[in-house]
Amino acid sequence: MVRRALRAWKPAALPRPSAKRVLDLTLGSALLLLAAPLLAAAALALAVQPGSGDVLTRSTRVGAGGRPFVLRSLRTRRLRLHVISRLPHVVRGDLSLVGPGPLTPDGVRDRPPGARDWRRELKPGLTGLAQVRHRSAMPWDEPDLLDQYYAEHHRLGLDLAILAEAVGAPLREAVRSLARRGKADLSDTDHRLPGYRTAE
Template identity: 35%
Template sequence: MLNEVENSAATPRPPLIGTPRPRCAGSRAKRVLDIVLAAVLLIVFLPLMVVIGLAVAMSSSGPVVFRQTRVGLGERPFTMLKFRTMHRHASERPVDLAQADNHAGITGVDPFLAKPRHDPRITAVGRLLRKASLDELPQLVNVLRGDMSLVGPRPCPGGEHMRLSPEDRAKRVSVKPGLTGLWQVSGRSTITAEKAIQLDLQYIEDWRLPLDLLILLRTLPAVLRTRHAW
């Protein structure tokens, strides 16, 4: 089932304006899964999150939890949580990320995904957290709040969201953004922006609860491999 979705996402998408409301947007089963599983995961990972919080606090000055405004359901902004992985005031020290990667001998950074391999603003602890995706654990709180779902399109900052076509923007915000998704288990940081968007849209169109469960099952191996993460 997952392979079928991935393969079909490689074909051009038809116009999306005026399409029916996605099934996952109002699914009670999806929301129940989010609440139950997010609560269980928070309890299981709480000791690890405490250790991570201490490591972040001791490694560099600044808040332990980083807060950033992202675009959510219906284009409503919400505050996304994650463990801080950059030095304090990193946003005030902009760097050319593509140039930073070029200096490290790396090419092909996609500005939409904003996932360069070499960013001098990232702390040593932050680099490890990103490699294992542990910086995303606080987003389980976002899931419980109802800002996000466990599975869905990744939430974009406003600037990245507005670079999408009107059709793609409308489709992506017709559902809650997710902590993980189809493109995260299909290549993580090596996937192109175009393919990532196509996979997000295909997930929305073809959603059914077993697909969420399959993506969740594939998320753990994808995280543990860390081969395509930075």
């Protein structure tokens, strides 16, 4: 009877991770390993500064399902290290690589009543459609509309496109900046032929 019961018993199957979660785990872990030396150096530089205080900032944010979590970031914005330092949250599952921006509890409470609470359906992201498309001239509510569009149309291909844009835009800006520095500053007189004189 015991043998029959053991044969009939099957362990509960673990839920299969989604493709999005697999991407978060694999790419997030790889990026964290690559960034670890840089993050450690930045944390050390912050720690030795006189009167710098804590190396990390901590703020409560709301994740999927309305669950709050403490978001930790390096206290610096150079090289976007404050964003990269959130990669442990991606590996742990608080954040996704791509998703709507993480809101504070006050930001969640300010949502209009009766609207579909699509933010509860998705993990907030390290980057997202609103972040890569954001321009200073946009109306104040357009980032929210972009996040809502992402919530309604998100798929792995869109995530990969957003990640490519998030990485590509800073690289293009860095290349443009280097190109501008490489150009010599030429004045009007540099283009004049020898012997040219201005009219008196």
